[in-house]
Structures are given as C-alpha cells and as structure tokens.
Amino acid sequence: MSDPVSIVSSLAATAFVAVAGKNADPIVRPSDRADAQINGVLPLAKSLGRNPREVAEELVSKLNLEGTCSKVEIAGPGFINLTFDDGFLLRELQKALTSERLGVGAAEVSRRIVVDYSAPNVAKEMHVGHLRGTVIGDALVRMLQFVGHTVIRENHIGDWGTPFGMLIEHLLDVGETSAADELSLGDLNGFYKAARAKFDADDTFKERARLRVVSLQGGDSETLRLWRILVAESTRYFNTVYQRLGVLLTDDDLAGESKYNDLLPKVVERLRDKGILEESDGAEVVFPPGFLNRDNEPLPMIIRKGDGGYNYATTDLACVLDRIERLQVSLMLYVVGSPQAQHFQMLDAVCRMAGWMGDTDEAVHVAFGSVLGSDRKMLKSRDGDTVKLVELIDEAIDRAAAAVANKNPELSESERANVARMIGIGAIKYADLSTDRIKDYIFDWDRMLAFEGNTAPYLQYAHARICSIFRRAGVDRGALRGGDIAITHPAERALVIRLLQFDTAVGETIERYSPHRLCTYIYDLATDFTAFYENCPVLKAETDELRESRLRLADTTALVINRALGLLGIESPEVM
C-alpha cells in the first residue's frame, strides 16, 4: 500500500473509532480542494446526533497525522481537508521504487483462479467478436498474476458438436492434405462456408454429415483421427493469431468442450442424485428458481436433450465441477459477451443448488459489450462479413507503420517495423480496454491510432520520449535509482502523488475486473508528466542535484508506464 490516501484513510479510521466508539467509514477521497478530504464526519455526526463541526474538531484532535500531513483544516459543514507532507510523499515514493511491484501491494489472500477467455471455434475464423474477450481476459490474467494470485488460463474452444459432422465430411471431400493446408493458412471461413453450403444444398452430404456426427460421438477411431486434424490445424492457426496479438494463451491453456465429454454423464448422475433433475418435454432439466420463460413459466436449464444429446449447459456444468474439484479453484472468471448473462446466472444457480459451489466459491461473468462500426451496428467488413481478426491486425500495423514513418523518418526499416507492430497492436488492445467493458464500443481507426488523447500511441510516445531524455543526457537510468528526489514545484508534487496511486489503480481494476480503470490511470499519469515536463526543466535544471532528482522522476514515470501497459499486454517502445 503506497497510496497516501489509503494510508491516511487507515489512520483516520482509528480516530473515527475513538470518537464514535465503533467502526465508521471515514470516507477519505482525493480532493480538488486539498490532497484528500475526509467526508465521513457528516454521516457520523448525524448518527451521533451531534453538531458536525464539533465532531470534526474532536476528530482532528484525535487524528495523529504527524509526519503524514502538513495541513489539516475543517471546511464547510464538516469536511476535513488534508494536505500531505512532502517528506511523507517522498519517503513513500522511495519505498514504492524499491519494492518489487512499484508500490503495488500483494493481494491479501492469494487465490487459485480460473480465467476463461477467448474461446474461438475450431474451423471458424477468429473475428472482432473474439477480440474483446481475448484482450480483456489476457489483461486480467496479467494483473491477477501480478498481485500474487495463481491463475489458470482456460481457452474454451468450440471443438465439439453437430457442425463437426459436415466439417469432417468436407475434409474428406477436399482431401486431408489440402484441407490441412487450407486450414493452417488461416482460410477458415472458406473451409467452413464450403462445408455449410454443401450441407444446405446436398441431401446426401447432409446424411453423411449426420452419420459422421454419430460416429464421432460414438468414438470411432478413424472419425476421431479426422477430427483431430481439424482441431490441430485450427489451434495452430489460433496460436499464430495469439502470438501476433501478444497474448499469453498457448496450447497448454486449451480446454475445449471435448475435454469434458467424459464428465457429462457424471453431471447428469450427480444432479439426479441430488434430486434436482426433472423431466420436461422429454428432456432432462433443472429448474433454478426465479427464471421464467416467455410465458411466465419456469425456465429450465437443459442438461440432456430429448434426443439424449448434451449441450453447452452440460459442458459448462462439467467445467465447474472440474475447476472446483480437480483444479481446486475458488474463483472462476468468465470473460464472455454480455448476451450470455442469463446463461451464467442460471449456471451459477444450478451449481449452488447442486452444492458444487459453496459460500467461498465465486463465479463471475466478466461481461463485455459488442464492437460496433461508426454506424453503431455490429462491425462488419465492406461486403457485410464479419471482420477477420488477422485482417484487423494487419491493418493496424500498416497504419501504425505509416504514422511512424511520418513521425520519425530516421528509424531503420527493421526498427520501424518493430515499433509499428507494438503501436498497431497496442492501439487495438488499448481501444478495447480503455472503455468500460460492459458498454458497446465504437471501433475507429483514426481515434485509436491518434497520438493525442487517451490512446496507446500517446502513452507509448510518452514512454519513448522519457527514454530519449536519458539518451540525450547520457545517463544510465539504473545507476540513478535510490538517490534523492525533491519536490520543488507543484507539478513535481502532483506527479509524485500520481505515481503513488499506481497501487490503488491496480487494486480498483482488479476489484471490478475493469481494465479501463488502469487505462485512465496511465493516461492521467502521462498527463501529469507532461505538466511536469512543461514546467520543470530536466536537463537544463538549475543544479545537478535538481537535474538528477528530476531525472529520477522521469525514470519512475517511465517504469510505471511500462509496467502498467505491460499489465494490459501492451509493449512500450523506447523509440518511436
């Protein structure tokens, strides 16, 4: 904990106990009238039936802020305005600097957590719809790991179900080798569409597909061999996308639906043993209370279809069993689009009815909105198709390369390519991460690649320029660390306070699984650095001491930007 607001808050809490005789939230918040303000006096006075200003005075007398605040004043009806002591801020900054995580505290309790994200479908193209889930999930994984949790990534790919009948038959028609080539090249849409077209147009093909599904589910070894080709080629393709995108997912994280096949009968069995499985319209279902259908009748979660087959609900239940009983996790994050909200509510309800999840187990639907075009409709390519993720990546890098060539023509070709990659990918990711995930967001190339405003290029540029200060100074950043930092200007002070808020920013981001909070923080930090850089000459500082102090502030800022962007899965170029 390095945020002065948190530190002062806990000090205030003890004073509140002294005055109130019980725990009371001091409600300490950052303030624009001082560094922080204590808002908890008014509600406390109300509950004590006392005059607020009187209570405020008593509180101030019991508040030991020696060494943390240089000024404490009561204002208005009973607010207490606090001004932090500069020495205190600088001590905290030094502590943060020498800490492992730049002041960010470890989680109070380290948990085992599954993060379920990305989830593309085998033999189907990855498109913009997969972008958000992949990027948000990856950022959450990085942050949770950062604060000390044990994170298990799970990529729940769609590798099972009726479409595989037609896909396998199409594979046979095309020939295994050329089909594999087609898939590994990434022409998944073409493959899927061709299969689909035949399925729709040709009754004998449809029959073959139907029979193939049966033998797939029956475990026919030849069919499984063919199925594995589809899965292997698809996942190989997914991996190339993940690598280009710079996300953590690998084959080790694959947890396709097929993986849970053996568990499905057990799910049914255990629900039946629990006495909550019912028969309805020929299907075996569970009715979690409170869910109604169109006609205001109880809405079931279908465990086993009328034809004896299983569906996604069963698989998801099996997943929960596996995660809780085998992986021993207590928290499951589902980074999945918001349209599936009701499904996850029912899933949670059924797991609790079944007793699989207890009071300490949590399943959180980390829901996110859709990616829209400028017309506010689902983003589509010109021909009305979904936009392929790889094409999006290509275009981002192309556009970034053009911007870099324009901004810094001096860069060598290979440097430019590398920087363009970092900027392009960063821009896409940041655009996705920087707005509240629950809302739909409007995809706009010009905005996300702008060097002004709350964008990745702006933040990356801020980082690169700080690096350039050191190149120009001819100073080794590492060698500088540990030395004195001074506050001689309000802009330096504001920057120090902001640097200390990194802890809170990460904490709030994790608490709400909302990466945009961290984005806002980095942007504020960059803005504060700009004000500092504008007002406080660094290389031309009046004295060597001041120059070094300011270089240290620049260094710290760059470290935090780099680390924070890293937590979002975004790289920080040193030149651009």
Next chain:
RNA sequence: GCCCGCGUAGCUCAGUGGAUAGAGCGUCUGCCUCCGGAGCAGAAGGUCGCAAGUUCGAUUCUUGCCGCGGGCGCCA
C-alpha cells in the same frame, strides 16, 4: 409480455453518496527561437434521458416511465 444492460458537452468517452460534473477530438481567441508539440493559456459548449422517493446532501442508491441494445427450453 417478462428479464438484463446502457442513456453524462456537437462527437468519442471518463467520473462520483458530498462542497463549482471532467478528458480527448471538433469550434473560437491568444502564446511559445520548445529537453523530439505527448505544445501552452483561455473561451464557448451540460436541466448528468424524464419524474418521484430515500438522504443533511443524489448525476451516483430505489421505484416508475421513455429511448436504444440484448436475452427469454432442447444453437453456443
């Protein structure tokens, strides 16, 4: 019909039970021989969808309504 989410400046978006609601872009007026303009200073622009309620205090919480999007039994 029922349920869920969203509705903040012209546009894209932050934000909060507290004392004058913020940013970027766009618009307008100035400024700077600046460590790479990520420029700087200022102006205009908002009944925080509408209406009640809870509260000392609501844009934030509750309810109703309006608008938009999504979901609502054998797809995932």
